Amino acid sequence: MARRSFFTFWRAVGAALMLAALAATVLRFGGSLGASTNLNDRFPWGIWIGFDVLCGVGLAAGGFTLAATVHIFHLKRFEPIVRPAILTAFLGYLLVCLALMFDLGRPWNIWHPLVMWNPHSVMFEVGWCVTLYTTVLGLEFLPLVLERFRLERARQMLRRIMIPIVILGVILSTLHQSSLGTLFLIVPEKMNALWYTPLLPILFFVSAIATGLAMTIFESWHSARAFARQLEFPLVQKLSRVLAVMIAVYLAMRFMDLSGRHAWGMMDQPGLERWLFGLEIVLMGVPMLLLFRERTRRSPQAIYLCAVLYLLGFVTNRLNVGITSMERASGVQYIPKWSEVAVTLGLVAAGFAIFRVAAHYLPVFEEEVPPPPPAAWEAEATRAYSVSRSE
Amino acid sequence: MAKAILYDSTICIGCRQCEEACAAGKKLAYNDKIAAEERLSERKLTTVRTYGDRFSRKLCMHCQEPSCASVCPVGALEKTKLGPVVYHEDRCMGCRYCMVACPFQVPVYEWNSRLPRMRKCDMCVDKLAQGGITRCSEVCPVNATITGERDALIAEARKRLAEKPSDYYPAVYGVNEAGGTSVFVLSAVPFNQIGYNTQIPKSSMPQLTWNVLQHIPQVVAVGTVLMGGIYWITSRREDVAREEGR
Numbered sequence: 001m002a003r004r005s006f007f008t009f010w011r012a013v014g015a016a017l018m019l020a021a022l023a024a025t026v027l028r029f030g031g032s033l034g035a036s037t038n039l040n041d042r043f044p045w046g047i048w049i050g051f052d053v054l055c056g057v058g059l060a061a062g063g064f065t066l067a068a069t070v071h072i073f074h075l076k077r078f079e080p081i082v083r084p085a086i087l088t089a090f091l092g093y094l095l096v097c098l099a100l101m102f103d104l105g106r107p108w109n110i111w112h113p114l115v116m117w118n119p120h121s122v123m124f125e126v127g128w129c130v131t132l133y134t135t136v137l138g139l140e141f142l143p144l145v146l147e148r149f150r151l152e153r154a155r156q157m158l159r160r161i162m163i164p165i166v167i168l169g170v171i172l173s174t175l176h177q178s179s180l181g182t183l184f185l186i187v188p189e190k191m192n193a194l195w196y197t198p199l200l201p202i203l204f205f206v207s208a209i210a211t212g213l214a215m216t217i218f219e220s221w222h223s224a225r226a227f228a229r230q231l232e233f234p235l236v237q238k239l240s241r242v243l244a245v246m247i248a249v250y251l252a253m254r255f256m257d258l259s260g261r262h263a264w265g266m267m268d269q270p271g272l273e274r275w276l277f278g279l280e281i282v283l284m285g286v287p288m289l290l291l292f293r294e295r296t297r298r299s300p301q302a303i304y305l306c307a308v309l310y311l312l313g314f315v316t317n318r319l320n321v322g323i324t325s326m327e328r329a330s331g332v333q334y335i336p337k338w339s340e341v342a343v344t345l346g347l348v349a350a351g352f353a354i355f356r357v358a359a360h361y362l363p364v365f366e367e368e369v370p371p372p373p374p375a376a377w378e379a380e381a382t383r384a385y386s387v388s389r390s391e
Numbered sequence: 392m393a394k395a396i397l398y399d400s401t402i403c404i405g406c407r408q409c410e411e412a413c414a415a416g417k418k419l420a421y422n423d424k425i426a427a428e429e430r431l432s433e434r435k436l437t438t439v440r441t442y443g444d445r446f447s448r449k450l451c452m453h454c455q456e457p458s459c460a461s462v463c464p465v466g467a468l469e470k471t472k473l474g475p476v477v478y479h480e481d482r483c484m485g486c487r488y489c490m491v492a493c494p495f496q497v498p499v500y501e502w503n504s505r506l507p508r509m510r511k512c513d514m515c516v517d518k519l520a521q522g523g524i525t526r527c528s529e530v531c532p533v534n535a536t537i538t539g540e541r542d543a544l545i546a547e548a549r550k551r552l553a554e555k556p557s558d559y560y561p562a563v564y565g566v567n568e569a570g571g572t573s574v575f576v577l578s579a580v581p582f583n584q585i586g587y588n589t590q591i592p593k594s595s596m597p598q599l600t601w602n603v604l605q606h607i608p609q610v611v612a613v614g615t616v617l618m619g620g621i622y623w624i625t626s627r628r629e630d631v632a633r634e635e636g637r
Contacts, residue, residue, distance in 0.1 A: 031505075032502060032503050032504055032505055032507065033500075033502050033507065034502030034503040035503065039502065040502065041431065041432060041490065041496075041498075041499040041500060041502075042496065044487040044490035044491055044500065045487065045491055068618070071622070072618050072621055072622045072625070073621060073625055074622075074625035074626060074628070074629055076629075103486075104484050104485045104486055105483070105484070105485020105486075105487065105500065105507040106483060106484050106485040106506070106507065107484070107485070109465075109482075109483065109484035109485070110484055112464075112465040112482060112484050113464040113465055113484070116465040116466050116467075116482050117466065118461075118463055118464060118465065118466040119604070120461050120597060120600075120601060120604065121461065121462050121463055121464045121466075121488075122462065122600050122603075122604060123462060123463075123464035123486060123488050124464035124465075125604060125607065126464075127464050163622060167615060167618040167619060167622070170614070170618055171610070171611055171614045171615060171618070174610060174614060175607060175610060175611075178603075179603075182600055182603045182604070183488070183600075185599045185600050185602075185603065186458055186461070186462060186492045186596055186597070186599050186600050187491065187492060187494070188592060188599065189494055189588070189590045189591050189592065190491075190494075198602075201603050326491075330496075
């Protein structure tokens, strides 16, 4: 009973957030960017870029990470969690595109980069990659729909071209996950040295892979609860080890880079920056250390908590890059307006809701071999045992 | 051939006629209240700033290699051969990356419009194209702002420094900033004391992102071969295992 009311509570929260987002949408499209955001000439990018785009794309990185693991590296045992990862990624990218419509001053021109080229622009490259990769994710997601409606011929045809599609997806992801970091390379004089580094593209890429793994653990846990399924625990355990290693690689690169650029001195400067930097490092470092302990990896709850901590660290990092690091040079303080927060949280809530509906109606978890009911299993085992005895 | 602007802040008397002429040219309202706002905005594409008894103008620097034109995903910003960096409104999708990228923090936005544009000084490209000079140069009563050939203006600026070294801080702002601009500033005091950012790198800014972007073909080529190769090896391993298991 308690569990049931818990879920109703979260549904109410989700509905409230989506309603608030609706109100903000009226403000944005009925009015203007000025009416719906606290952005200004000195601070032109806020959380719609810092969270919705920078974090959104990163949080959807599980799609290419898992697709590569299973289809390219042939680690077939991870197969049961590929589909939820691809569903998450597909939803994530669709929501990023939707969020972008809010942020763009002239959203009806969103298709312009496809025909008006400027290959020197990082944003141009990101635009193309995100468009193509969303298409790739659509194709990777399509088998679920085809299966649901028993369109076998189409499914066979799609299967034949799936490997090139997966490879294309990995390449496109590598490019734009790193390019989101490259975006900021052109503003060395505006960014705090704790975050500005020529390594930004590589750091963005490595942390995106770790985020893909953490998100897979995250959604495994939630779908296990929501659909009363078996948590693919041995798989999650393996993922959690890889996650710990990826965070370690990321932090090692980050620390070496900070030392190499003699940027630690920035920690002496008073202000919010050093605290938010510290928060980001702690939120990544603590789950890494915990996950290296075997005791942590024995408990599903502990692994889940570590994944959540890391994800919070990741979000802090992206918000720091997109917002914190540039506030001082801009000379103004940016605090998002309620409507900016409402759209952001509303989209997150929509993501959860659509995932639930999709997982309910589509064979997202079907590839998993259903464990036989205990009674039957016992009967079988007893029979097998008695057969072998009698021989 | 390329045009440029030289602004000598030691001569400027802060009369703000440049602001007024600019507003008139761009069909923007201009009054005392707007004149008192000493910052760029959609109401004001150039501004005179007051630092004690000194004045300093702010306007688009029309960089030789503009960050804004480099970052624009749709090529809505263009460095013309004539010198000005111009904006093609119909291409713009409003991502505002130009505003983030500009090292001089020049581009401003029509935040309260439903059909918003980025706004900035275009060096009166309409007048330059007909062989004229900018409106701000035209009206300046003391010739603190002049328009001319870029090379000739750099020479003129250096000549002034050489002739009256005691009147000037010994540098021309804009010659090296962001790899060189088309607006040059002379000052009696260090530039950062009258509102010019001296932290801006002295090299081309677009190079910073191009250094990474130019490797995309390699990433695509090597990545595809690598992924394909790994797939080939691991799938063969799987085939072998299946054969042997049988």
